[in-house]
């Protein structure tokens with residue numbers, strides 16, 4: 655855990671590399687909020703049946719711990735696809751504050767911006783959150799990588815969107831692969847393995863077959879490989895290796911707690 659910094663403010667995990675670069679960022683935990691029972695305690699989603707007033711207070715605590723203006727927090731409707739939304743001031747202004755949910759009609763699983771003080775967020779409870787930073791072009795990204803988006807190479811799509819939009823060289827890009835369900839717990843069946851094997855050449859390195867014919871999938875490992883194939887340097891990829899299903903004390907896990915549990919928010923923002 656030495657690369658993972660637990661902020662004095664509850665609910666905030668940070669990575670040493672991004673912290674030292676002065677980036678505002680966090681992978682939220684379930685600690686330090688006011689939600690009760692199944693949602694205990696820092697649930698940051700209003701879409702899962704929790705008391706909206708509790709979520710409001712949780713969001714207030716989380717954003718204020720990070721020094722983030724809530725009216726500058728953006729998110730997208732996540733659809734397990736491969737869409738990347740480029741977030742410019744124009745889009746945010748057109749939508750009018752507080753927008754938060756951008757371009758709702760379409761749905762995306764990654765966002766990127768080079769605008770300071772604009773917080774990009776991804777909501778998760780098992781799916782892999784990935785935060786990106788190009789220190790040379792001063793651009794950031796946030797990615798939601800469940801198995802479907804992983805198979806669609808969302809990691810590579812995000813790298814390419816940043817290259818096209820900001821001139822990001824993949825070799826400059828840094829990525830933190832945050833807390834998600836780990837290869838220890840992520841059981842999948844043939845319905846996942848089949849498309850995975852078709853989409854990725856070296857998928858076998860990240861899959862372990864169990865005796866019952868099911869499989870354990872290392873989602874972070876697969877995304878690490880996709881990033882490398884997209885030109886990101888191995889030494890620029892940081893895996894937190896925190897498993898959401900193994901740590902119910904720290905995280906919400908849809909798999910471990912379904913059908914009802916809270917959601918974490920994963921956030922990155924360029925300071926001014």
Ligand SMILES: [Zn+2]
Pocket residue numbers: 835836837838839840897898899900
């Ligand atoms: Zn686990």
